[in-house]
Amino acid sequence: MSAILEVEHVTRRFAGLVAVSDISFKLGQGEILGVIGPNGAGKTTLVSLISGTLRPTAGDIVFEGSRITRLGAYRRARLGIGRTFQIMRPFPGLSVLDNVAVGALFGHTAESDLAKAREKARAQLDFVGLGKFAAQRAEELGGPNRKRLELAKALAMQPKVLLCDEVMAGLNLVEIDEVIEVLRKIRESGISILVIEHVIKAIKQLSDRLLVLHHGDKIADGPPDTVLANSTVIEAYLGRRRP
Ligand SMILES: Nc1ncnc2c1ncn2[C@@H]1O[C@H](COP(=O)(O)OP(=O)(O)OP(=O)(O)O)[C@@H](O)[C@H]1O
Ligand SMILES: [Mg+2]
Known part of the structure; x- marks a missing residue:
């Protein structure tokens, strides 16, 4: 599968805090990549770095083979990177x-x-x-x-790539299933998707691959079943409840 988006050794610091630490991964053309991790793991920061509302402290973002690391959010949107916001911002x-x-x-x-x-x-x-x-x-x-x-x-x-930041948060099970269907249809229309979600059952059903962040580090990346059975992941994420 050829990559539409490549994240290469990306780091983002906020003063003393490393929110995203040397993260690398690829999003394949037509793929649904799930991103999970406990609160504060760096998921939203990662989406902001890809969509251009934040600049990385180090590393590169490559879209369709071109480096876009220094482009503003507006230019990236024009190129085909779309995102949703965890904190909704209707006009x-x-x-x-x-x-x-x-x-x-x-x-x-x-x-x-x-x-x-x-x-x-x-x-x-x-x-x-x-x-x-x-x-x-x-x-x-x-x-x-x-x-x-x-x-x-x-x-x-x-967009060619859609970045979804917790679009299922606060929804009931029926509503979650509806959103899963919508996301599948979006993928069928040819859009590649990176989806951040806390609802494990949903992300497992939906994702071709899962990436796990913890304290800004990538601790796993692979098929959902394998990743969710990984003991480091269970300890870091599944073993702990959201506050
Ligand atoms: N603009 C900012 N300034 C300072 N620190 C920030 C900023 N944005 C995020 N952080 C910090 O970076 C870390 C990662 O935050 P981020 O919002 O990316 O986490 P998250 O994985 O999306 O969490 P959640 O599951 O709660 O949405 C947190 O410790 C957060 O407090
Ligand atoms: Mg977040």
């Missing part, structure tokens, strides 16, 4: 539809016409099951629908 005052249309205006296949952007946005809202909320203000959406909105916003940018 307040805008409708659900226009929140997604903004994605279509700034993404990979940037649409310059607002009517066309809204058309694309409507298709994405239907796809994630938010069609009937299109006219509501985004801040009025409840938790699960906000997660769907994050996905629709990222998808409207028509």
Whole structure:
């Protein structure tokens, strides 16, 4: 499988803290890579380093064979890297539809016409099951629908790689299954996915490969069954409950 994204010896420090420490891995074309790890392991930092909202202290990010380490988030979005935010950031005052249309205006296949952007946005809202909320203000959406909105916003940018940061957090089992189905369809459409999740059952079902972070280190990377049976992983992650 050829790699669409390569993370090469990436480190990110915050003052004295090493949030991500010399991490290397590849995301294959069309792959779903699951990323797990306890709270504070460095997962969101990793997504920010790939999407460009943070710069690495050391190391490189390579997208489709080109080094993008120094490019801003906007340029990376244009190249085809889309992300969702763990802490949802709807544009307040805008409708659900226009929140997604903004994605279509700034993404990979940037649409310059607002009517066309809204058309694309409507298709994405239907796809994630938010069609009937299109006219509501985004801040009025409840938790699960906000997660769907994050996905629709990222998808409207028509990314080649989608980085999902806990899009299932706070959802019930039925809602989790729905999101799993949506993510599978996204992959079928040719998008490669990196998905951060705490819900082990979901990530196991969904991922082709699993990567485990702990205190900024990569402690495992491989097939989900093998990784979840690894004693270092069990000790670091599964043995401990979230606070
Ligand atoms: N902007 C920042 N400034 C200082 N420290 C930060 C910053 N962002 C993250 N950190 C620290 O880096 C470490 C990794 O944080 P990160 O948010 O990447 O973890 P995470 O794996 O996403 O955790 P969670 O499962 O709780 O979302 C934590 O110790 C966190 O406090
Ligand atoms: Mg996080």
